Amino acid sequence: MSTKERIIQASIELFNRHGERAITTNHIAAHLGISPGNLYYHFKNKEDILRHIFMLYRQHLDTQFKPLQDDVEVLSQLTHYFDALFELMWNFHFFYDNMTDILARDAELKADYIQFQQRLFEQVKDIVLVLNNKGIIAIADEDAAELTHMLKLTVSFWTPYIKARRQSGELNRADIYQGLLKVITLFSAFATDAGREQLAALKQTYQQRQDNI
Amino acid sequence: MSTKERIIQASIELFNRHGERAITTNHIAAHLGISPGNLYYHFKNKEDILRHIFMLYRQHLDTQFKPLQDDVEVLSQLTHYFDALFELMWNFHFFYDNMTDILARDAELKADYIQFQQRLFEQVKDIVLVLNNKGIIAIADEDAAELTHMLKLTVSFWTPYIKARRQSGELNRADIYQGLLKVITLFSAFATDAGREQLAALKQTYQQRQDNI
DNA sequence: GTCTATAGTACGATAGAC
DNA sequence: GTCTATCGTACTATAGAC
Numbered sequence: 001m002s003t004k005e006r007i008i009q010a011s012i013e014l015f016n017r018h019g020e021r022a023i024t025t026n027h028i029a030a031h032l033g034i035s036p037g038n039l040y041y042h043f044k045n046k047e048d049i050l051r052h053i054f055m056l057y058r059q060h061l062d063t064q065f066k067p068l069q070d071d072v073e074v075l076s077q078l079t080h081y082f083d084a085l086f087e088l089m090w091n092f093h094f095f096y097d098n099m100t101d102i103l104a105r106d107a108e109l110k111a112d113y114i115q116f117q118q119r120l121f122e123q124v125k126d127i128v129l130v131l132n133n134k135g136i137i138a139i140a141d142e143d144a145a146e147l148t149h150m151l152k153l154t155v156s157f158w159t160p161y162i163k164a165r166r167q168s169g170e171l172n173r174a175d176i177y178q179g180l181l182k183v184i185t186l187f188s189a190f191a192t193d194a195g196r197e198q199l200a201a202l203k204q205t206y207q208q209r210q211d212n213i
Numbered sequence: 214m215s216t217k218e219r220i221i222q223a224s225i226e227l228f229n230r231h232g233e234r235a236i237t238t239n240h241i242a243a244h245l246g247i248s249p250g251n252l253y254y255h256f257k258n259k260e261d262i263l264r265h266i267f268m269l270y271r272q273h274l275d276t277q278f279k280p281l282q283d284d285v286e287v288l289s290q291l292t293h294y295f296d297a298l299f300e301l302m303w304n305f306h307f308f309y310d311n312m313t314d315i316l317a318r319d320a321e322l323k324a325d326y327i328q329f330q331q332r333l334f335e336q337v338k339d340i341v342l343v344l345n346n347k348g349i350i351a352i353a354d355e356d357a358a359e360l361t362h363m364l365k366l367t368v369s370f371w372t373p374y375i376k377a378r379r380q381s382g383e384l385n386r387a388d389i390y391q392g393l394l395k396v397i398t399l400f401s402a403f404a405t406d407a408g409r410e411q412l413a414a415l416k417q418t419y420q421q422r423q424d425n426i
Numbered sequence: 427g428t429c430t431a432t433a434g435t436a437c438g439a440t441a442g443a444c
Numbered sequence: 445g446t447c448t449a450t451c452g453t454a455c456t457a458t459a460g461a462c
Contacts, residue, residue, distance in 0.1 A: 003445075021234065021314045024437060038446050040439060097313040100373050101234045114380060146398045149374075153395075154363065157370035160313050161362075167327055182366075185359045189402035216427075237455055251428050253457060 004042045006032055008056070011049050015094035017170065020050075020102060047106045054109060057092050058116055060084070065123055068130045075198055079205065081127075082180050085155055089176050093159035117152075124148050136195035137187060147190060154182050177210035217255045219245055221269070224262050228307035230383065233263075233315060260319045267322060270305050271329055273297070278336055281343045288411050292418065294340075295393050298368055302389050306372035330365075337361050349408035350400060360403060367395055390423035 001009070010032050014023045025046055029039045043049050064084035068077055095102065103110040125148040131137045132144065139147060158179030159171060181203060188199045214222070223245050227236045238259055242252045256262050277297035281290055308315065316323040338361040344350045345357065352360060371392030372384060394416060401412045 019314055019317055022317070025439085026437075035447050036438085037440080037448075041445065045438070098311065099377050100310040101232055103377060104232055104235070111380065114378060117378060143398065146395060150363075150367065150395060150399070153370060153374045154366060156374065157366060161366045161369060164312050164316060165327060165330060167324065182359060182363055185356065186363070186402075189399075238457085239455070248429050249456085250430075250458080254427065258456075 003032075003034065003038065007039060007042055007049065008052055012053055012056075012091065012094070015053075016091075020094050020098045025049075047109065050102060050106065051109050051112075053092070053095070054112065057088070057095065058112075060088060060091075061116075061120060065120070067123065068127055074131070074134060074136060075202060078202055082183070082202070082206065085180060085183070086176055089155060089159055089179060090173065093171060096156050097160050097163070099156075121148060121152065124151055131187070131195070135192055136198060137190040138192045138195075139190045143190075147186065150186055151183060154179065154186065158182060172213070174210050174213050177206050177213075180206050181210075216245075216247065216251065220252060220255055220262065221265055225266055225269075225304065225307070228266075229304075233307050233311045238262075260322065263315060263319065264322050264325075266305070266308070267325065270301070270308065271325075273301060273304075274329075274333060278333070280336065281340055287344070287347060287349060288415060291415055295396070295415070295419065298393060298396070299389055302368060302372055302392060303386065306384060309369050310373050310376070312369075334361060334365065337364055344400070344408070348405055349411060350403040351405045351408075352403045356403070360399065363399055364396060367392065367399065371395060385426070387423050387426050390419050390426075393419050394423075 007028060011023070011028050014028060014031060018027075025039055026036050028049075029036045043052075061084075064087075065081065068074070103113055125144055128137070128139065128144050128148055128151075132139050159175070162175045162178065163171060184199060184203045184206065188196060188203070191199050220241060224236070224241050227241060227244060231240075238252055239249050241262075242249045256265075274297075277300075278294065281287070316326055338357055341350070341352065341357050341361055341364075345352050372388070375388045375391065376384060397412060397416045397419065401409060401416070404412050
């Protein structure tokens with residue numbers, strides 16, 4: 001792995017463990033056993049590192065959140081989405097902790113973030129509408145947008161929410177599964193009788209994964 | 214107003230406007246036209262200020278979130294709750310932006326926060342259960358806790374969520390109403406046929422207030 | 427209770443040698 | 445590509461005069 005990549009990976013790890021605010025460029029360099037000067041050879045500044053991490057974030061969602069396909073079973077596609085959400089919430093939770101600050105410091109990153117989230121919103125809303133058309137959920141047109149907002153809000157801020165309820169100790173994988181179950185509950189609240197069973201099966205899948213940790 | 218109180222009020226105002234991270238003790242003093250030394254005469258440090266603000270936060274919830282009373286109409290009590298939530302989300306939104314950091318820096322504040330949130334969780338869950346018993350919503354026992362988490366999550370993080378969708382400009386009152394409508398949508402998702410009408414009325418109330426801004 | 431002045435620290439970032 | 449050394453800056457917090 002190149003030094004540049006190692007800096008990215010170490011940054012993600014340290015940001016997630018100690019928080020973005022607490023980790024300085026010197027910490028990152030020290031953690032890798034390289035000099036601060038070397039870090040600054042590879043990155044213009046701390047914001048530059050954050051922009052590269054955001055690119056990984058975006059890339060993950062771009063590759064994993066394709067629209068629902070008609071010829072594949074819904075439940076297996078939903079499972080794929082939830083697996084991707086798990087990775088997202090696990091790998092980038094530091095970002096949601098300090099989102100307002102990080103974006104306030106870097107207007108360019110903020111513009112990119114907003115643009116991406118607007119696109120993502122439409123993609124998630126499409127999924128909601130397809131689930132409606134397939135009879136998994138029954139939701140009024142105006143509520144589809146509301147539900148989409150709530151889904152995004154929950155995925156984004158479940159990790160800060162749970163961290164604020166814990167006296168000490170790090171976030172663990174079981175916490176993420178708890179969050180995914182909240183997302184499933186959101187869908188279930190709008191489920192049809194037929195859809196309720198399928199979502200219950202999905203719920204059971206992730207409850208088992210949580211128990212197996 | 215005493216200097217101590219003025220410092221508290223100025224801090225809340227500046228934190229909300231520019232973010233807790235961006236505002237230093239010097240900024241607060243300069244904003245009030247007092248010296249940094251004077252500020253430090255009244256408060257031990259920045260964390261001390263934050264603890265006092267948290268006391269106001271707790272006090273607001275303690276006085277406004279009494280349990281549902283049986284002899285008063287439900288809808289008017291819900292309206293009272295939502296009015297209180299509006300004040301909360303409007304006055305303390307800076308806190309949710311940086312919650313993880315603020316709590317990570319101050320173990321004592323974190324302990325107080327956690328204890329308070331645990332109590333608050335039970336209070337909100339009681340409200341959910343009473344609404345269930347009154348036939349406004351119909352929710353399984355296990356889902357009551359899930360809904361309570363989602364209600365708290367939404368109230369806490371709606372403001373950071375909305376800030377991250379806006380290129381520039383401050384949070385405004387209409388944004389808060391949007392968040393309250395999300396909370397109402399959460400209740401509506403579990404509403405009975407009878408409850409749906411009452412919640413629709415509640416929704417209309419806050420949509421009108423939003424339009425009247 | 428309030429001021430001025432400043433000590434102390436930590437962080438971001440760069441220059442210049444190898 | 446990597447290092448050492450360091451500068452400038454900004455912030456927290458305190459000392460001491462009034």
